[in-house]
Amino acid sequence: MSAANPPSSAKTSLVPPPDAVAPVRHPDAPAPGTPLGAHYDLCFGCGGGQPHGLHLVARAGEGVSVTAEFTVKPAHQGAPGLAHGGVLTSALDETLGSVNWLMHVIAVTGRLETDFLRPVPVDTVLHLDARVTAVHGRKIYSTATGRIGGPDGPVAVRADAVFIEVKVEHFIENGRQEEIRAAMDDPDQVRRARAFEVNP
């Protein structure tokens, strides 16, 4: 195994180390039940201006948790009439990504492991919930489920993840300049900050 292609176990355990700490909800986090809205209009997961997106709708939950709904559309198929597994993973990723906002931390997915337990037909509403379980330095450990048939229905998909805290420079230095400039030039201060999930 070359240094450029290290074994995933080298730094990507999904189990928090013993000295990890409990996540802390930011005092300015929106109250439980508050819709979070899209963090960026062109986000594939939540953006209203993204015609090919999931249009996932998330709300703040108790503690460091969120709930969300995603309706599977014909455009999201893999097998005939069934949701594509990668699309379902995207819905879990987006829900897990949005929960970091409740800590006012900017973070990106480092590792995401999905279990697919039941097929999810087109037109199904996937009821998602995600919560942060532990924090260790820049690493944020979190877990999510997607249920069908209602918020208390059977689990169709679940995921464990490690997100890594980053500075806003992560997006400015790595993103394509035309989108970065457009987001930075947005006259709406809150929208401008949330495109990068920065505390306004």
Ligand SMILES: CCCCCCCCCC(=O)SCCNC(=O)CCNC(=O)[C@H](O)C(C)(C)COP(=O)(O)OP(=O)(O)OC[C@H]1O[C@@H](n2cnc3c(N)ncnc32)[C@H](O)[C@@H]1OP(=O)(O)O
């Ligand atoms: C705008 C707001 C975003 C909200 C949108 C939500 C959408 C959903 C979220 C996404 O899909 S984000 C997009 C998908 N993810 C990425 O594009 C991330 C690509 N990867 C990177 O940019 C870098 O690899 C990363 C920033 C994650 C880490 O690089 P660093 O150089 O900053 O990390 P470093 O090597 O210094 O490691 C810091 C710690 O994190 C750990 N670490 C790094 N990469 C890891 C990884 N992949 N998995 C687990 N742990 C990881 C690493 O072991 C170390 O732990 P320790 O502090 O305990 O030593």
